[in-house]
Amino acid sequence: MERMIEQIPRFFSAQNLTLLLEAAGLTLAMTLVGCLIGFGLAFVLVFLRQTPGLWALPLRWICIAYVEVFRRIPFIVVIYLVLFFIQAVTPDASLFTIAVIAICLYAVAYTADIIRGGIESVPRTQVEAAEAMNLSRLQTQLKIVLPQAWPVIVPPAIAFAVSFIKDTALVSQVGVFELTFRGKELNNQGYSGILVFGTIALCYFLLSFPLSLLGQYLEKRLGTPRGQRRARKIWRT
């Protein structure tokens, strides 16, 4: 304990703080980029999954299989799979790229169900009204369904991304210089584990808490009819 207190001034040196700040930035960047791309791809997946017609049956199966399989693989295994696969294809890919791809693959599987739930919450009659006017399936989704599905999709999607911030700690296993990795490094340099990981814990909290608040705010805002009307104005394209 005394050792720890005595270490404090040295631990919070400019150099260490910069290191931690960079690591926090990396953690946030990985999560946001991975989740955003994953979120976008999840829309494509859900759209493909709903392709009507017999010829599209294999396509629908692939989409369903993807979601079901990835939801049952531990994230750390996905990371290693991506690591070895990417390194086999392009040996000079950066670890950051590999981490983002792993996060992205995982986020697709989880947010696809969130998006599907949102889309299914829009009454079928809205789609019929659009069909009867000759709107195409894509036009119907973009102009009618998604704008109404947003209030249902956005809060859980943000909640997913927020909880994923902490799960990205696992990519330290493959050597990405994110928060947990730097923590282990500082600990190895002889700093007290309690001090180091206490600080790291605080960093994770500071990263996710504002995002959680944003999620809660949106949930409340989108929840009331008036809020939904406002949301429509915000999201309308």
Add this chain to the structure above:
Amino acid sequence: MAHLAVNDVRAKYGALEVLKGISFSIEKGEIAALVGPSGSGKSTVLRALMGLTPVTGGHVALAGDQLDYSNAKSVRAARDRMAIVFQQYNLFQNMTVMQNLTLAPLKIKRWPRAEVESEARRLLGLVGLGDKADAYSDQLSGGQQQRVALARALALKPQILLLDEVTSALDPELVNEVLDAVGKLAAEGMTMIIVSHEMAFVREVADKVIFMDGGQIVESGEPAALFDSPRTDRARDFFSKILRH
């Protein structure tokens, strides 16, 4: 030649055949009313014409052109020329009244914006909602929403307008405002197929009444003849119940 000729049309929901060979025709400017007990298939006739319920047999000809409902292009042609108004209005919840009216004319018909917008304003005026262009549907009463739905269908300039029980979801005091709007269209010579339980209204505007039961047309004819002296027992039974009050 009839404007719309429906010949032996069949439709199924899964294994259940709900239209068992429907045949009727209407001329340009005519108004046909589909009446009959609940579950008799009235809505399904309109949905089948719009390609919303799969047609499993029979023929439909619109202005002399055969429509093949198993062919996507043909379904598009049907939807291009006919418009439907649903019982529950089905206005797009994420759009203003104006956007509801202009979406398909702009994106699908690709008509010029200035023209589309001024026509939309004219139609809103016609249904008595000139001041509601920027409202969202949850800011409108049921009767107002239904009149918007009517204007939205008219904005597509359909050759035939299909109305499915456009007043049955409304409170009694709102029924007349919608019927008045439909009456105006009738006076303008709009070709329409209407499903309605408002028998007094049907008697007033319809040229032809088609009585359905169990997925078939039991009897059809001019309103006065059918209402006052039906030839079949089933029609007599139905009208005696519904016309009593």
